[in-house]
Amino acid sequence: LEEGLADLGDRFFDPGFKNVSGQRIRCHLPGGHGSLDFVEIFKNSCNVGFMEVGERLGEELFLRYIHGFGFGTTTGIDLPGEATGIVMTPEAIGPVELATMSFGQGVAITALQLVRATAAIANGGLLLRPYVAERVIDHDGSEINLSPAERRVISEKTAQNMRYILREVVRDGTGYRAQMPGYKVAGKTGTAEIYGEDRYIASFVGFLPYDDPQLVGAVIVHKPEGAMYGGQVAAPIFKTMMEDIVKYLDLDPDLTEMENDQPDLVEVPHVTNMDAEEARRLLHEAGLKVQVVGSGSLVIEQMPLVGSTLERGGAVVIYLKDLPSTHERFRVPVPNLSGTSVRKAESILKEMDLRLIPEGSGLAREQDPAPGVRVERESAVRVFFSPD
Numbered sequence: 001l002e003e004g005l006a007d008l009g010d011r012f013f014d015p016g017f018k019n020v021s022g023q024r025i026r027c028h029l030p031g032g033h034g035s036l037d038f039v040e041i042f043k044n045s046c047n048v049g050f051m052e053v054g055e056r057l058g059e060e061l062f063l064r065y066i067h068g069f070g071f072g073t074t075t076g077i078d079l080p081g082e083a084t085g086i087v088m089t090p091e092a093i094g095p096v097e098l099a100t101m102s103f104g105q106g107v108a109i110t111a112l113q114l115v116r117a118t119a120a121i122a123n124g125g126l127l128l129r130p131y132v133a134e135r136v137i138d139h140d141g142s143e144i145n146l147s148p149a150e151r152r153v154i155s156e157k158t159a160q161n162m163r164y165i166l167r168e169v170v171r172d173g174t175g176y177r178a179q180m181p182g183y184k185v186a187g188k189t190g191t192a193e194i195y196g197e198d199r200y201i202a203s204f205v206g207f208l209p210y211d212d213p214q215l216v217g218a219v220i221v222h223k224p225e226g227a228m229y230g231g232q233v234a235a236p237i238f239k240t241m242m243e244d245i246v247k248y249l250d251l252d253p254d255l256t257e258m259e260n261d262q263p264d265l266v267e268v269p270h271v272t273n274m275d276a277e278e279a280r281r282l283l284h285e286a287g288l289k290v291q292v293v294g295s296g297s298l299v300i301e302q303m304p305l306v307g308s309t310l311e312r313g314g315a316v317v318i319y320l321k322d323l324p325s326t327h328e329r330f331r332v333p334v335p336n337l338s339g340t341s342v343r344k345a346e347s348i349l350k351e352m353d354l355r356l357i358p359e360g361s362g363l364a365r366e367q368d369p370a371p372g373v374r375v376e377r378e379s380a381v382r383v384f385f386s387p388d
Contacts, residue, residue, distance in 0.1 A: 002065075002158045005056040008165075010038045013335040013371075014048035019351050021095045025051065028191070029305060035336055035372060042165045043173030045189060047103040054102025059093050062101065068153040069117040070127055071109050077130045085109040104192060115218050118205045121166070122186075122213035125152050125159040167210050174231040175204060176265065176309060178238050182253030183246065184210035187238070189230035199223045204234035208242065209254040215245060232307055268316055270306035274299050279318055289315040296321035336371035337364045337383055345383055353377040362387035 001007065016032030017024045027033065027047040033040070041049030054062060066072065072087035086108035088097060100106050112130065120127045128148045136144040154162070166186035169175045174189040187206020194201060202224050207216040219234040219241065227233050245251075266287050271279035276292070279299045283290050288310060301319040304310065332352050337345045345364055346356045357380050366384040369375060 001161050002154045003057065003061060006038050006053055008038050008161060011336060012036055012038070012041060012046075012049045012052050013333075013348075014046050015332065015335070015352055016048070017351075018048045018051050018099065020051070020099045023096055025096070025099055030301070031303070034333060039165050039168055042169050042188065045103075045174050045191070050103040051099045054098055059090060059098050062098065063087075063090060063093070065153070066101075066107065068127070068151075069120060071107060071113055071117070075112055075116050075130050077112065078132055082112070083110050085113055104190060111218050111220050114203075114205050115216055118187075118207060118218070119213075119216045120153055121159050121162045122207040122216055123159075124156045125154040127151055127153050163210065163213075166206070170206065174229070175206070175235050177231055177235040178204060178206055180208070180239055180243060180246075182255050183208045183242075183251075184254055185239075185242070186210050187235075189235060191229045194223070200228040202228060202230040202233035204230050204238045206238055206242075208246075209251070211254055214249075214251060215242065217241060217245075227307065229307055265309045266312050266314070268302070268304050268306055268308045268310060270302075271299050271316075271318060272302050272306070276318065276320055283316050283318075287312040289313065291315050291317045292320060293317060294320035294322050332374065332377055334367070334369045334371055334373045334375060334381055337367050337381075338371075340364045342383075342385055349381055355380045357382045358385060359383065360385040 013035050014027055014029075014032040016030055017026045019025075025047070028045065032048065033044050033046050036044065036046060036049060038049075040046070041053070057065075066087055072085055074082045074084055088101070088106060093101070097106055116127065116130055127150050129146075129150050131146055131148065133146070136146065138144055163186055166188055167184065169189070170178050170185045170187050175187050178185050178187055185206055185208045187204055190201075190203035190205070192201040192203070200223070202221040203219060205216075205218040207213045217238060219237045221233045221237070224233045268288070269282050269286055271282055274282070276297050276299055279302075280290050298321040299318045300321055303317045303319075310316070332354065334354070335348050335352060337348060340348065341363060342356075342358050342361065345358070349356045354375070355378065359382065362385045364383050365386050368382045
């Protein structure tokens with residue numbers, strides 16, 4: 001946003017993976033999120049979308065902002081023994097490292113660094129030096145300036161856009177469990193793999209009130225049991241923690257009772273690898289409808305996945321063992337190629353196991369089939385290119 005390489009309305013396509021230097025890096029959602037805009041990348045924690053943005057930035061710019069937000073260095077807080085975290089050197093970063101760093105892997109940070117960077121977004125783009133001491137009084141009674149402001153890392157406009165995005169994450173995205181009665185909360189969920197282990201670190205960082213931020217906080221849960229996602233594990237703890245803090249500080253609410261009305265959301269239960277009849281019963285008990293695809297007694301896949309949320313009465317699709325080979329589950333969605341070059345369009349289609357038939361030169365203006373249509377793999381997509 002700050003560099004003008006993306007805006008809130010930019011659209012991306014997530015087929016569920018991205019091929020980077022011969023490695024297929026997957027999104028957490030099998031089959032991908034499909035077409036989504038820049039804000040929805042954050043709301044859905046879409047790895048592929050973040051990788052696309054990281055690719056636009058490139059290694060040099062990306063590292064400049066990582067260091068700009070204070071990662072890889074101490075914050076200077078008035079406490080001993082502060083860690084710096086770990087940020088890779090430019091020499092160690094190739095295309096794969098850049099891709100994984102773009103959605104948070106390959107960088108080790110402290111909770112204090114995370115809170116400090118989030119505070120920079122909340123307060124308009126200024127990175128502050130944190131203090132435990134509220135003020136320091138000299139022997140003669142004069143107050144010593146603690147100089148909290150260090151530097152501007154993003155413009156006020158970019159900070160405003162990021163605050164809006166983080167508000168949407170909590171209002172209608174993976175962070176919805178951080179919603180608090182009476183207060184607008186903004187924040188972001190995190191789910192980090194622990195290298196070499198099949199375990200995770202779940203996190204949530206957020207601030208409130210949204211319109212006039214007063215509090216910022218982070219919850220980090222190391223190797224959670226039963227659930228692993230930050231939205232499932234850490235966001236509810238953030239809510240409980242902040243509910244106590246606003247009472248202690250007597251912080252005025254910024255939402256009316258009418259605004260507090262939220263949709264009746266239901267968490268999708270796990271039914272994959274379950275008997276079909278048992279899956280139907282479990283979903284109905286959760287207040288959800290069921291759509292069945294295929295035949296047989298075993299559920300081999302479900303959509304949405306476990307941990308997702310739907311409004312009560314929403315439908316969950318369960319795929320049974322015997323599916324016709326022509327079913328659209330075995331097809332791939334045609335990506336939106338508008339504005340891409342011939343070379344870029346060919347690369348995108350190749351990742352989707354599709355072929356390009358180009359007509360003309362310049363940038364893509366029209367295509368057949370249309371974006372989102374599911375076709376068999378190895379199908380051809382005709383794209384019409386024309387100069388700017």
